Amino acid sequence: MAESYSSRLWESISDIYSAILAHPFITGLTDGTLPEQSFAFYVMQDALYLREYARALAAVASRAPTASAMRMFASHAAEAIAAELELHTTLLGELGISKEDAARAEPAPTNLAYTSYLLATVRGGSYAEGVGVVLPCYWIYSEVGKELLRLGSPDARYRRWIATYGAEEYGQVVAEVIAELDRVSLGLSAEENASVRRHFRTTSRYEWMFWQMGYAQESWPL
Numbered sequence: 001m002a003e004s005y006s007s008r009l010w011e012s013i014s015d016i017y018s019a020i021l022a023h024p025f026i027t028g029l030t031d032g033t034l035p036e037q038s039f040a041f042y043v044m045q046d047a048l049y050l051r052e053y054a055r056a057l058a059a060v061a062s063r064a065p066t067a068s069a070m071r072m073f074a075s076h077a078a079e080a081i082a083a084e085l086e087l088h089t090t091l092l093g094e095l096g097i098s099k100e101d102a103a104r105a106e107p108a109p110t111n112l113a114y115t116s117y118l119l120a121t122v123r124g125g126s127y128a129e130g131v132g133v134v135l136p137c138y139w140i141y142s143e144v145g146k147e148l149l150r151l152g153s154p155d156a157r158y159r160r161w162i163a164t165y166g167a168e169e170y171g172q173v174v175a176e177v178i179a180e181l182d183r184v185s186l187g188l189s190a191e192e193n194a195s196v197r198r199h200f201r202t203t204s205r206y207e208w209m210f211w212q213m214g215y216a217q218e219s220w221p222l
């Protein structure tokens, strides 16, 4: 059997995935050297990110050609909002960030660029492009989560974060989205295929950049 569309897509970002595993944010989660301020900054930014990601998933849901795909993306949109609330109510409190500080937080440049690109693509592109642009967020976290779970962490808060994404249930959610992309890939024109691959690579790059943003506690220069 020929290799699936999704496995070829994953191979096309192997350079980015290797760079993510080697990033000091990721290695720091498992060896305990990640500064707490970097993690707290990342968590606060991720709460803002998840709200926009939920909007992107709802937009993909609204364009899905089948009832089952619409239901899948709509339920993931609701789950992303629940994940955002969970970050706000538990992890941010544990990290010493008040509700007031969290409410005042603005998206950092990389966060705003990533979510703006997601929303522009899901609103202006085809359904297939929408699936391709949202997929790295799911897929890379699932792979990174599994790898981090294998390596462990000395910090209980980092371990809990890792457990969410390394969980088998999360892996099953991601597998369903990958299967949807493989279904959709069958009817793509050459141009649309090129767009899907480009969007997938772009948001994979943003995934690396999002960790770099957290590590450096990126701020607006002006």
Ligand SMILES: Cc1ncc(CO)c(N)n1
Pocket: 046, 049, 050, 136, 137, 138, 141, 207, 210
């Ligand atoms: C930036 C980012 N990418 C992916 C995920 C996984 O949902 C997340 N929480 N944040």
